[in-house]
Amino acid sequence: MDETDLPRVLQQLWGIEGPARPGPKPAFHLSDIGRAAIKLADAGGLAAVSMSKVAGELGFTTMSLYRYVDAKDDLYVVMLDYAFGDPPKPDPEQGWRERITAWAEAFRDGLREHPWILQIPVTEPPLSPHQLAWMESGLNAFDGTPLTPQDRLSAMILVNIYVRGTVQLTSNMLSSGDEARAADRLYNQRLRMLATPDRFPTIAAGVDQPDSVQELDVDFDADGFRDGLDTVLDGIQARITRKG
Structure with missing residues (x-):
């Protein structure tokens, strides 16, 4: 496989010179496109990102973006490459x-x-x-x-899945304000x-007293996230012990 087999967007991200496209000299860099798209997504979610809106954010026509992204x-x-930055x-x-743990917490953040x-x-795969720098950093942790x-690789992917799953699951629970507390x-x-004690006794035992999710000692900003991560790492430790 030679560099020309890489998608054009990866050639640009890696600084590999692919075949030149006809037309005027590029007026901005791929990083400008990434920052503009990230700004839109941070403000309005992924649905707020479109080629036309990104072009508008940059002050160019939609067609001009196609000189950079297909x-x-x-x-x-x-967007993914510039959103995470350096690991x-x-x-x-x-x-x-x-x-x-430091890698997982940075990924979570x-x-x-x-x-x-x-x-x-x-x-x-990325x-x-x-x-790839994040992958290398995670692998080097071991x-x-x-x-x-x-x-x-298996251990790093397991930690990655835990972090993604936890953030996905708790994204709404971590909201604040009277509306969120009322929902809790x-x-x-x-x-x-x-979840009555006769049907679901274990669930019932956990919700017998507290009035809100926050009072159940489920603090995913700190202890809850670390407790779950420690459980994952205990499994990795078991493999390390067997290998040793």
């Missing part, structure tokens, strides 16, 4: 658990800052510069362990009514 999927590739660098003084990322379908390269109280009232 389709909306290419635009998503650019955290593993600290060699820390153990693997601390390193992958990126998703919370740009929640529209979770709306972009994952149709193929190939853009920043996404330096010093007996995990094979494939073991590291209503949910718990309904849960008490439906």
Whole structure:
């Protein structure tokens, strides 16, 4: 495979010179397109992003964007690459658990800052510069362990799935304000009514007293996220122990 087999958007992100397109000299950089699209998505969600709106944000015609991206999927590739930026660098003084925890928390923070990322379908493994840098950082977190390269990849993907799933699941629960608190109280009232001790005793035990989800010790800003992550890491530790 040579560089010309790469999609044009990846050639540009990697700084590879593909075949020149006819027309005037480019008036802006791919990073400008990425920042404009991210601004729209941060304000109005992924549905707010279109080729015409991005072009309008830049002050150019829609057709001018096609000198950079061939389709909306290419635009998503650019958005993802610039939204995450550089990954955290593993600290060699820390153990693997601390390193992958820092990686997971940085990944979580990126998703919370740009929640529209979770709306972009994952149709193929990452190939853009920043996404591969994040992959490399996550794999390097397991330096010093007996995990094979494939073991590291499986472990990193497991942590990735946990982070994505947790952020997706709790995105609405983490909202604030009177409306959110009222919704929490209503949910718990309904849960008490439906999850009776005779039918769902374990659920009922957890909602017997608190008046809101926040009072159930489910703080996904800190303890809840870390507790779940520790459970995932305990499983990885078990594999490390077997390998050792």
